[in-house]
Amino acid sequence: MKNTIPRRRFLQSAAIGAAGIAGAKATILNEPLFQESGKPVSASERVRFGMIGVGMQGSGLLGNAIGLRGIECVAAADLYDGRHTLAQQITGNSSLPTTRRYHELLERKDIDCIVAAVPDHWHMRVVVDACNAGKDIYCEKPMSHTVAQGFEMVEAARKNRRIVQIGSQRVSSALCRKANELYRGGAIGDVEMVELSLGRNSPTGAWEYPPPPDLSPQNLDWDTWLNDAPKIAFDPKRFARWRCWKEYGTGVAGDLMVHLLSGMQATLGWNEAPRSATTLGGIFRFKDGRNMPDLQTVLFDYHGIPVYVRLSLAAETSELARFMGPKGLLEASERELRYLPQSGEDTEPSYYISSFPQPMRGQYESQWYAEHYVAPGKEPVENDTVFHGDDWDDVRPHLWNFFQAVKSRKPVAEDAVFGNHAAIACHMANESYFQKRTVYFDGETHTVKA
Numbered sequence: 001m002k003n004t005i006p007r008r009r010f011l012q013s014a015a016i017g018a019a020g021i022a023g024a025k026a027t028i029l030n031e032p033l034f035q036e037s038g039k040p041v042s043a044s045e046r047v048r049f050g051m052i053g054v055g056m057q058g059s060g061l062l063g064n065a066i067g068l069r070g071i072e073c074v075a076a077a078d079l080y081d082g083r084h085t086l087a088q089q090i091t092g093n094s095s096l097p098t099t100r101r102y103h104e105l106l107e108r109k110d111i112d113c114i115v116a117a118v119p120d121h122w123h124m125r126v127v128v129d130a131c132n133a134g135k136d137i138y139c140e141k142p143m144s145h146t147v148a149q150g151f152e153m154v155e156a157a158r159k160n161r162r163i164v165q166i167g168s169q170r171v172s173s174a175l176c177r178k179a180n181e182l183y184r185g186g187a188i189g190d191v192e193m194v195e196l197s198l199g200r201n202s203p204t205g206a207w208e209y210p211p212p213p214d215l216s217p218q219n220l221d222w223d224t225w226l227n228d229a230p231k232i233a234f235d236p237k238r239f240a241r242w243r244c245w246k247e248y249g250t251g252v253a254g255d256l257m258v259h260l261l262s263g264m265q266a267t268l269g270w271n272e273a274p275r276s277a278t279t280l281g282g283i284f285r286f287k288d289g290r291n292m293p294d295l296q297t298v299l300f301d302y303h304g305i306p307v308y309v310r311l312s313l314a315a316e317t318s319e320l321a322r323f324m325g326p327k328g329l330l331e332a333s334e335r336e337l338r339y340l341p342q343s344g345e346d347t348e349p350s351y352y353i354s355s356f357p358q359p360m361r362g363q364y365e366s367q368w369y370a371e372h373y374v375a376p377g378k379e380p381v382e383n384d385t386v387f388h389g390d391d392w393d394d395v396r397p398h399l400w401n402f403f404q405a406v407k408s409r410k411p412v413a414e415d416a417v418f419g420n421h422a423a424i425a426c427h428m429a430n431e432s433y434f435q436k437r438t439v440y441f442d443g444e445t446h447t448v449k450a
Contacts, residue, residue, distance in 0.1 A: 026386045045070060049113045049114060050075045052115070053118040055083065058078075058115075059083075064395050064396050065403075082214060084098035102126065106135055113406045118140070122227055126139065131156040131157050131164070136406050137162065137164055139167060142253075143422070145250065151420065164416040165401065165415065166414045166418070172398035172401045173398075175332060175336070178387050183323065187325075187328065189327040193305065193307075193324045194321070196320070197311070198256050198320075200313050202316075205316075206285070209241055215236045222234045229247040249292065250292075252293065252294070253311070253426035256311050263392065265422060266413070267321070270302060271421055273428070274302050275303065276428075277425065277438070278298065279429050280433075286314075294312070295311070333392065334391060334392050335389065431448050
């Protein structure tokens, strides 16, 4: 067996680390110019939304949303009074109506839709209430806190004919659209395996957020914030770091994995839950009282296709989604997509002939070269292609997709069914972790079983 690295593999490996390497064709993907001012938007054409939850993610959504042409925030709700002030600061409107009670936004006739960024254990209640109130809603990922809740949310959207967009932003990015276009065009053939990975290495990356210094039971409705979680005494850390506990969040699966899986679903055109999930992981670095793992590796079975996911809060690694097929690879990272074609054919005689005695080996080599002769200068060239674009996790086009659907009533990029399937996979990964065994999804009963 050869001990040297084949030239083709060496060139591919080098290309991954250097976008400008010779032989790699680079293309820049442009997003639609949805933010340019253009003509003024009349009041009748504007989309007016209410913001529910103005925390770390919600404040970003609010700022991005009001930066879109023809989009206006008319009210905000949060259980922490400090975020009422924050909403007014972001919108530049000191008179922006704010409240602790989000139902006040659902009752307003001048609000067309809702954007919600609340802890996972609040998703179902807010989405179902919004749909029942006749409001379309954009809800942050993961869609649900449990498998059962996801199906209640799907039914609420269907029954009320409401538009629901789930906030896994990759599915609306130009890079994800290009990946889907390449895959549908047969660039890599039928996918045979998927690898998804992402790692962080900092306390902030592991949700060790500093609680607001002024946080108290006087300016936060703590009992309401707990929702249906067990009642406990006021705890500022649980408020700020809720992702660490299964009572409120879904851990690295619901924070990181759901993005990777949503991008995979959009790239491959899959809209289903996995058949099974097998998880290994644990709490290795952040032993701070959390009960969700800071390292999680999962092997999913999607209709026979293995999908491997690695997530870590103790080792920084770039985001990578790798789709493998007999004709090559698609590799999506934060701001680029690579297409690495592979012929799948031998470029020299098989090294197995080292086991042939002479002159049998010489005869085989002579015949092989005679059948595969290529004139000098006529050798086939396989160029890697690199597509550059806005962030693979670009929130702006995802919000724009939602607001335009509110006006047009056309389907969104990530509806409740799509979002539910991605969330189910995350719940299966967590269930496998806690049960320490493989779990399976029963599509007929909508349950996860061991």
